[in-house]
Each structure stands twice: as C-alpha cells, then as structure tokens.
Amino acid sequence: MAVLFDLSTELLFEIISCLYAQWDDEPSGLWSLSETCKRLNGFCGHWIFARYHLCLRSPNYSYFTPIDTVGSLESWNLEAVTARLLHFRGKALYVQELILEDFRNDEVDEDEPGLFPDCILHDLVDALKEAIKVTTIEVTCGRGGILPLLLWEWITTKKLTDFIIGPHLAPPPDAKIHPNIHTFKGGLYEGPIQFLDLVCPEKILLNYQCLEDEQPKIYPYKPSGPHSSRLRKIVLEVTLPSEFDTPLFDFSSVPNATIKAQFNLNVTFDMYIPAAWKRLKHKLLIVFTEGLDEYDVARSSRGGATVRRPTLAEIESGWKPKNAVHLKGEDAERAEEEEMEFLYALDRWEQLGRRRVLILDV
Structure with missing residues (x-):
C-alpha cells in the first residue's frame, strides 16, 4: 500500500506549495507539518525560513533558540548570539529574504558593545556566507550607527532585488560601491541617506x-x-x-x-x-x-x-x-466640506435613531 513518503520529491514539494498558498503564504501553518519527520522538516524549511529575521539584539523578541529570553535579546549576550548564529547556519540554505538587526540600547547600559561588535563580527559574516540564495537584505539598527566594513563587503557580493536600510545608519569609511541592487528602500529623516552614494539602483x-x-x-x-x-x-x-x-x-x-x-x-x-x-x-x-x-x-x-x-x-x-x-478653486473645497458635514450629520441622526428604537423596545 502506497504511503505519503512513497511520493517523489517533486510531488511532495508541489503538495506543500499548494498548502502554503492555501494558508495565504503564511509559513506558520507549516510548523506542525515540519515537526512530523526529518524529510518534511527539510521540505517545509524552504517556506518557513525563506524570510529570516536574524537578531543580535532586538526589542522584537523573536525566539529561535532555547536560550532566547527577553534579557538576552534586549542586551548583549554572547552565548545567546552564538546560539542564534548556529540556528541560522542550519537554515541558511533556505533564506531568500534576510532581516539583520542589532538594536543597541545604550539607555539600559552604557557599556553595551557597539553595533555588530568585533567579538562576533567574523562569525556573523562566516554564517551569512552560507546564505547563498539571499536576494533581499534589510539592515536595521534602531538608533543608527556605522555599518562595519566587513559586513558591507559581504553585502556587496550579493546580487539583490531589494536592499533596505534602517534610519540613521551610515556606511563604513572607504566603502566600495554596490553595483548589483535593483531596488533601494530607505527613509529620509534628519539627514541624507548616505548609502545612496554607494548604490546604483x-x-x-x-x-x-x-x-x-x-x-x-x-x-x-x-x-x-x-x-x-x-x-x-x-x-x-x-x-x-x-x-x-x-x-x-x-x-x-x-x-x-x-x-x-x-x-x-x-x-x-x-x-x-x-x-x-x-x-x-x-x-x-x-x-x-x-x-x-x-x-x-x-x-x-x-x-x-x-x-x-x-x-x-x-x-x-x-x-x-x-x-x-x-x-x-474654493467652490470645489466648499462642496467637499459640505459633503463631509452632511455625512457626519447623517451618521449622528442614524445613531440617534438607533438609540430611540432601543428605548422603545425596552
């Protein structure tokens, strides 16, 4: 008697793809299926981890490892960050859209290390190199700062459909131009977006x-x-x-x-x-x-x-x-004002009418 796992890899992929579409492209529905066995876990990973939020420090509380806690995410914790990088390495082949976040909150502790600190930077970049399918990268750092040169050099090796940069984030000195970005996304705040000088989208x-x-x-x-x-x-x-x-x-x-x-x-x-x-x-x-x-x-x-x-x-x-x-001119503006006043007056009358009906029913 044939069972599900007798099906070919291509057919299983097609079945899971249909389930994913049925759940409105939300990977949460695949979590239970991925826990069934190693084979389904490998298949579901292509959808579950296609978008990966890698946090060094973050107020968003995305728990990916057993040792993740509010404290280990809000402030620097080398053991927790190392565990997250280990988890990322295991899923790197699935990742297509990467959100890289390091939210340094110096209001909590002035001695917090800087953004993407040297003690983890090389391990971070080594882990990122395993994400060979990445086409979208978003870097966000809360209050901003300077992106490390080593991290920017890795980003320039990727041919990106989208590159999204968080507010107040500046490129490293002597950074080279990234020639392979189709769409750049950013925000204008109290100063120029310095990364615009390094991309040609x-x-x-x-x-x-x-x-x-x-x-x-x-x-x-x-x-x-x-x-x-x-x-x-x-x-x-x-x-x-x-x-x-x-x-x-x-x-x-x-x-x-x-x-x-x-x-x-x-x-x-x-x-x-x-x-x-x-x-x-x-x-x-x-x-x-x-x-x-x-x-x-x-x-x-x-x-x-x-x-x-x-x-x-x-x-x-x-x-x-x-x-x-x-x-x-003013006639069109006056007509719009009168229409808005009429709609609000009509809404008030309808509410008053409903209250009267309720009183009569009582």
Whole structure:
C-alpha cells in the first residue's frame, strides 16, 4: 500500500506549495507539518525560513533558540548570539529574504558593545556566507550607527532585488560601491541617506515622514552622483511637515526616471480631511523645485494626493497630465466640506435613531 513518503520529491514539494498558498503564504501553518519527520522538516524549511529575521539584539523578541529570553535579546549576550548564529547556519540554505538587526540600547547600559561588535563580527559574516540564495537584505539598527566594513563587503557580493536600510545608519569609511541592487528602500529623516552614494539602483523607494508631534529637521532630497543616470523610477511616501518655505524635492537631474509620490494627510478622523487638504494643496505648489506643470496631481483614496511625473521621452512625445486637483478653486473645497458635514450629520441622526428604537423596545 502506497504511503505519503512513497511520493517523489517533486510531488511532495508541489503538495506543500499548494498548502502554503492555501494558508495565504503564511509559513506558520507549516510548523506542525515540519515537526512530523526529518524529510518534511527539510521540505517545509524552504517556506518557513525563506524570510529570516536574524537578531543580535532586538526589542522584537523573536525566539529561535532555547536560550532566547527577553534579557538576552534586549542586551548583549554572547552565548545567546552564538546560539542564534548556529540556528541560522542550519537554515541558511533556505533564506531568500534576510532581516539583520542589532538594536543597541545604550539607555539600559552604557557599556553595551557597539553595533555588530568585533567579538562576533567574523562569525556573523562566516554564517551569512552560507546564505547563498539571499536576494533581499534589510539592515536595521534602531538608533543608527556605522555599518562595519566587513559586513558591507559581504553585502556587496550579493546580487539583490531589494536592499533596505534602517534610519540613521551610515556606511563604513572607504566603502566600495554596490553595483548589483535593483531596488533601494530607505527613509529620509534628519539627514541624507548616505548609502545612496554607494548604490546604483534602477528604483528607489523613500519614506519621508515628518509628523506634527516630532518636527524633525527638514532635509531636501535631490538625486545626484554619477549613478543617478541609471535611475528609472522613484517612489515617495510623504507626510509633509506643517511648515516649510523651500522645495523639498528636486528631480530635474533624473529626467529619464518616473516619479510617483503619495502625499498623506496627518489626520485622525475623516471630518478633518477637507481642512487638511487645503493645507496640503498649498504645500504641493512649492514642494518640487521644478513645479507641478509636468506632474499629474490626483486625490488619493484617503484624501491626500498622488503625484506622478513620466519620463522626459513621454513628455516630449505629447504626454499631458490628466489631473490637476491642486488647481481647483474654493467652490470645489466648499462642496467637499459640505459633503463631509452632511455625512457626519447623517451618521449622528442614524445613531440617534438607533438609540430611540432601543428605548422603545425596552
């Protein structure tokens, strides 16, 4: 009588792949199956550990080894880190997306070693070299710091689909350029993203969040350097500060790149959207150095704005923007305010009606 393990390796892979898809690409459903036997454990590892979060120190509490505790993750513990590296080595062949984290919390202990300390750095890089299928790398370090040169040299050996860098993280001195990155992801905060000088991607995704309760120093962004000519697409996710009087973005140096920017409204309730849109509309007029004449400006689903600029070739071939909502006058704004007031009034009446029905039922 045939049993499950009489099936070929290819067919077992196909069955597990179908299960993985049925569970909405969540590997958690495969954990129980992986504990059945060594053969299924090996098969399931391709999905369970395709995305691996390797923590030296972290507030996220990802337990991968028996000795992991809150204390051994929050502060430096060489024994625990060594155990995590041993676990990673055993799963390295499965890893395609690697999240590398070392969150140094000097508020807890000033004597904590620096980011990716020398006492473990060589062992860390040796373990990472076993991850031969990695195509996405994310490095995050909480409050930032300088990435060790040895670690950056390993990263430059990988041909990456995505490279994601955490805030306030700087490259090592004398770092070489990484020529094989398709998409770079980062965030603009109180200073430039220094790694942009070391990569030459085709696509850049930047998060630019200036929330009202933080008001960080505003840092403009302009693609520059010899590698900017390779850029084909720039995507921005932006929450603008409440006040600024100079342009924040200058894309005149990359005419061959498509620009797409999502400007969000920093509002809690929908009733504040009309007023927030008024403020955003005026900010949009000065946010780009080159102005908005060649940009398509449309309202987004959450009331903000989606701004798009095609390539220079498209513009020269006759492309014209279809939307220019930032130019709509006071009549359109007043109509939006009245509609929002009506919707909130209708909601209040419906709530009052439900309360009356409940009272009558009693």
